[in-house]
Amino acid sequence: MHEFGIAEAILSAVEQRAAGRRVRQARVRAGALLRITEPAINQAFAMVAEGSPAEGARVDLVIVPARLTCRSCGQTTTSHDPFVTCPGCGGADIDTEGGDDLILESIEMAEATHVPGNSRRDRGNPE
Template sequence: MHEFGIAEAILIAVEKRADGRRVRRARVHAGALLRVTEPGINQAFSSISGGSVAEDAHVELVIVPVRMTCRSCGSTSTSVEPFAVCAGCGDTDIDTEGGDDLLLESIQMAEASHVPGNSRRDRGNPVGPS
């Protein structure tokens, strides 16, 4: 299952960005040629993230289309299907560009149960009046 290798790469990136803070969700852009699905990547991610800052986190997957250029008719198009045919003539003799990207777009941290200070007035300086 190739999803485990992709899930490991996502976990490494999430842990770097989280800097020790608990993570609830990660939004990832994955190219169509990687042939991953959100349920598949979440199953793999759940299996490898136990005990990490991303334990129980959900991966939201955005599929990035592959750009295709037909060698027969010269038509260009994009597709989220990894095994697509030319939209212009239906030929399968196509060149592809992109579609193999893997990018961690964002993470959502789990909310802290207690944050000291007054969130409406706190300017980041806990020192009171002198």
Template sequence: MHEIGIAEAILDAVEKRAAGRPVKHARVRAGALLRISEPAINQAFAMVSAGSPAEGARLELVIVPARHICRTCRHTTTSDDAFASCGGCGGIDIVTEGGDELILESIQTTEAAHVPGHPRGDSGDPARPS
């Protein structure tokens, strides 16, 4: 299950961004060539995040297709398939770009807090009047 290693990398990034705050949701952009599914990555993340501030957090997975460029006819397309043939000429001399990225886009912590340095405060902070 290669998702375990990917989940560990995601957890590392989540913990750094959360800075000790409990996390309830994270959004991750993953290239299609990584071949991960949302149920599998959530299961792996649940295993590796046990006992961490991200325990119980749900991952939202956004799959990004790879870009394929045919060297023969220069036709460009996107696909989830690493072994795609050209849709223009049927050739297989293809250059693949992207599709292997893994990016933590955002996290949501369980705390509504004051934004440091913002003089009017955060409207979600019950201790501060709006």
């Protein structure tokens, strides 16, 4: 399963951004050429995240289509399936652009149960 390598890359980016804080969810944009699904990536992520601040976190996956350009007729389109034929002429000689991105868009932190300090005067970390 190639999802494990992708899940490890997501976990690395999540841990770097979270800086040791507990993570509840990660939103990831993945290109269609990566051929991953949300259930598969969540299963792989659950395994690789064990014992990390992201243990139990869920991956919200947004699939980004690839851009396809037909060499025969020049028509350009986008598709979640990079193995399609040209919708204009039916040709199979197609250039594919993009669709292999993997971008961590955001992470959602778990709520803290206790924050030390005076909440009325605490302005966060001054650094």
